[in-house]
Amino acid sequence: MGGGIAQVLALTGAHVALADVSGHVAQSNYERLLTESEDFSANGLFPEGATDILRETLWPAEDVEQAVRNAAVIEEAVPEVLEIKSDILSRISAAAAPDAIIGSNTSTISIGALAKAVQNPGRFLGIHFSNPAPFIPGVEIIPHEGTDASAVEAARQLVQDCGKSRAVVKDVTGFVPNRLQYALSREAVRVVEEGIATVEGVDTVVRTTFGFRLPFFGPFAIADMAGLDVYNFSYKSLQAAFPDEFAPPRILTDLVEQGRLGTKSGGGFLNIPSERIPDLAAYRNKAYVRLQKPLEELGPPPVD
Known part of the structure; x- marks a missing residue:
């Protein structure tokens, strides 16, 4: 380093x-x-x-x-x-x-x-x-x-x-990237331990689904585009299986109760004016397609 x-x-x-x-x-x-x-x-x-x-x-x-x-x-x-x-x-x-x-x-x-x-x-x-x-x-x-x-x-x-x-950022253990990174790592290991997917399967899912969005958007922008009502429902579904880990965060439920559902309502975690939403969607779609091209040119990483 x-x-x-x-x-x-x-x-x-x-x-x-x-x-x-x-x-x-x-x-x-x-x-x-x-x-x-x-x-x-x-x-x-x-x-x-x-x-x-x-x-x-x-x-x-x-x-x-x-x-x-x-x-x-x-x-x-x-x-x-x-x-x-x-x-x-x-x-x-x-x-x-x-x-x-x-x-x-x-x-x-x-x-x-x-x-x-x-x-x-x-x-x-x-x-x-x-x-x-x-x-x-x-x-x-x-x-x-x-x-x-x-x-x-x-x-x-x-x-x-x-x-x-x-x-x-504030001075707390792990700061921001390691706190988030190790939360994902913890869940990834648990998924493998529970026999839900293989190591290779988890890596494939992460890099080709939600991880594919991360070069362009952070978790709050992604949530806003998905819809905070959808996120709130998904938290409740996960909570049924994992009651101690996936209760809907209060900040999320407050926004949903206020009708701030993300881009569909013009405001959520971020304040995105409604007139900018078509531009945002166009950028998102273009970004994902363009990212795929250099990945195809590079080919798969040299790991088993």
């Missing part, structure tokens, strides 16, 4: 130092990132000339202290162990300029808990890229209760400069 994030940042033209457990390892990673970049460029995944940019903007540091000494923004991406992260964040904040922004790429550990290891914790927050960082477009920005507004704005600008999408 750290190497991929370094590539993303360095391709903006920023000067990026790599630090690892030793200068030797940092040098090895630097060379690996250049080799990767050449391969990515050859396959059209990085722009032409990307490797030359990285040669000018990336450099391997002897240690963490050297890497952060003159940095304006620092991103920590060590293993997901509280003690390891706390130790490295303590070293970073002791060696960095007092106003340097410090971000963590943690995917599950509380930002507030990590902030205890940081001097001047107002400059600390989560900046969570997803793997592989060069190719996944979304980044979570996660302030803790004491994060300064200026640090949040600096992180937003950094992510924008990288050409990424960003969302500011």
Whole structure:
């Protein structure tokens, strides 16, 4: 993750130092990132000339202290162990300029808990890229209760400069993508354990049904287009079989009671003017057809 994030940042033209457990390892990673970049460029995944940019903007540091000494923004991406992260964040904040922004790429550990290891914790927050960082477009920005507004704005600008999408979310366990991702993973495993479908069957259903919509629409837009009355009924049907897990959410039932049923009524979770609904439907249909074409060109993934 750290190497991929370094590539993303360095391709903006920023000067990026790599630090690892030793200068030797940092040098090895630097060379690996250049080799990767050449391969990515050859396959059209990085722009032409990307490797030359990285040669000018990336450099391997002897240690963490050297890497952060003159940095304006620092991103920590060590293993997901509280003690390891706390130790490295303590070293970073002791060696960095007092106003340097410090971000963590943690995917599950509380930002507030990590902030205890940081001097001047107002400059600390989560900046969570997803793997592989060069190719996944979304980044979570996660302030803790004491994060300064200026640090949040600096992180937003950094992510924008990288050409990424960003969302500011609260500091809770799992944040947003992992909370949603692992909810799906939990149910997928249960479906297999209960003999409802095979592993291959679940993967096929997810990627070719509701998962097919997700590059274009989030769950709230999808619900609005399906109809919130339909969702409410479906929740009640599931509740009959799974009473502790699928009770209709209060926010959903409130909207249905108000007659806000999604696009069919002009308002639901989102407010979509009725005159825009034909455009939305046309976009949706075009998007799904166009997505199918590159999938056919790529062919099936190389998994059994």
